[in-house]
Amino acid sequence: MxxxxxxxxxxxxxxxxxxxxxxxxxxxxxxxxxxxxxxxxxxxxxxxxxxxxxxxxIADLDRIEIKDGALMIGGAATHRAIERSALVHRNLPVLTSMAANVANIRVRASGTLGGNLCFAEPHSDPATLLTALGAKVHVQRKTATRAVSISKVITGAYETSLADDEVLTQVEIPLPTSSQRAAYLKFQLKERPTLGLALVVEIDGEEINKASAVVGCVSVAPTQSEKANALLIGAKAQVAGQLSAAAEELANAADLIDDVEGSAEYKRHLIAVFLRRAFTEVSR
Ligand SMILES: Cc1cc2nc3c(=O)[nH]c(=O)nc-3n(C[C@H](O)[C@H](O)[C@H](O)COP(=O)(O)OP(=O)(O)OC[C@H]3O[C@@H](n4cnc5c(N)ncnc54)[C@H](O)[C@@H]3O)c2cc1C
The missing domain is CATH 3.30.43.10 (Uridine Diphospho-n-acetylenolpyruvylglucosamine Reductase, domain 2)
Known part of the structure; x- marks a missing residue:
């Protein structure tokens, strides 16, 4: 260096x-x-x-607040501030535990949510979970503002759809309904995660009415699959029998590659294991 x-x-x-x-x-x-x-x-x-x-x-760019039915997190909020926020914990505990497991305490204390998303390093925990939670980011260029779905922000490894003079000002996460259950699990052996998997469902009794599964870190950007999500809807017992098929669809949608983290086949296996674990967590 x-x-x-x-x-x-x-x-x-x-x-x-x-x-x-x-x-x-x-x-x-x-x-x-x-x-x-x-x-x-x-x-x-x-x-x-x-x-x-x-x-x-920039004043208030690290603010965390509830506004119009959404949790708003400023682009300059650190992972540590998110991890320690009582407001986040009360409303979206899955975000608290995700933030608490990003990197190490030194990186969490200075690394920001905006920096994580805008650097678009493929091994991002927040990008995966926020995609499953249906988050948007607000960006500002001079005085013009716009909101973009998080799934449209990261366009590749180290690439975003933001212009060079745009600032990510806030991340907007819809507050969960009373029937929402969410899990975020990751598998990590090195400095950054090998796999991150988020599963967000709407459950009414024994019935899953809505599902969003997202896998991250295994390819350049977080991946979703409509076919996988469709297989995760229905009676819990029926969905339990479709988990392998849903994991296959998710793995097919992700452009899995062999790299230092492992072979594409290994990552396919991890997706199946972690989707099953996430399902167990949300259907408890
Ligand atoms: C040792 C190590 C381990 C890590 N482990 C993990 C992990 O387990 N999980 C994980 O998810 N991440 C991990 N990371 C990544 C970490 O989360 C990011 O480094 C951090 O969040 C980046 O934020 P920053 O504020 O330091 O960004 P900076 O380094 O300051 O900036 C990064 C990029 O974002 C741009 N940027 C910053 N803020 C904004 C903004 N508001 N609007 C527009 N562009 C902006 C900058 O111009 C730059 O291009 C790890 C990093 C390290 C060094």
Missing amino acids: MPLRKFAIHQPKTVAEASQMLADFGAEGRLYGGGTELLLAMKHDLLRYKHLVDVKT
Whole structure:
């Protein structure tokens, strides 16, 4: 690792100011959250920026609140803040436990949710769970705002649909109905997860009325399959008998590859094991 090249840090007070700075700096500037990805890549000389625009000086960008039936998490909220938020725990405990298991305490203390999603590193826990929860992200470019479904944000490994001068301001997660059950499980042997699997269902007695299964980390972006979700709907006992078929559909939809984490066949096996475990958890 080489010493960091020289760069300047800029501290905007508003999102519009940050976006304007990014537009002015062009390819020489980048947003900077906790720096856990960015500074590492810059130390390895994989990325070079002369100007870093700090999102942490923007007022309220780390706010966590309930608004209009949704949990709103600011783009600059750290994993640790999410893990420790009583509001998150009360409303979406599955998010609390996911956040508590991201990386290590040092990364969680400075790494932000916005940085995690916008870096689009394929081994992201939040991206997988938030996709299953039907989350949206709010982004702002100068004074213009838009909301994008999370499944449309990550377009590939280290690629998003956001423009270079857009700032992720908030993640919006619909509050669960009383019949919603959610599980997020991951399998991890190294620094980052080999597999993350989220299952969110609506259960009425013995009947599953709605299901959303998402697998992450096994390919470039979180994957869903309509066919898998259809097999996860119906009487619990019937769905239990269809889990292998649903896992096959999910694995077919994910573009599984052989890599240092394991072979495509191994990942297919893990999907089946973890879908079954997640089903056991949500149908208890
Ligand atoms: C050792 C290690 C272990 C890890 N383990 C896990 C793990 O188990 N699970 C997991 O999910 N992740 C893991 N990670 C990834 C970690 O979650 C991310 O590094 C962290 O969340 C990134 O946030 P940051 O604020 O540090 O981003 P930065 O490094 O500051 O920025 C990353 C990218 O996001 C952009 N960006 C930052 N904020 C915004 C914003 N608000 N709007 C638009 N663009 C923005 C930056 O311009 C940059 O391109 C691990 C990382 C490390 C180093």
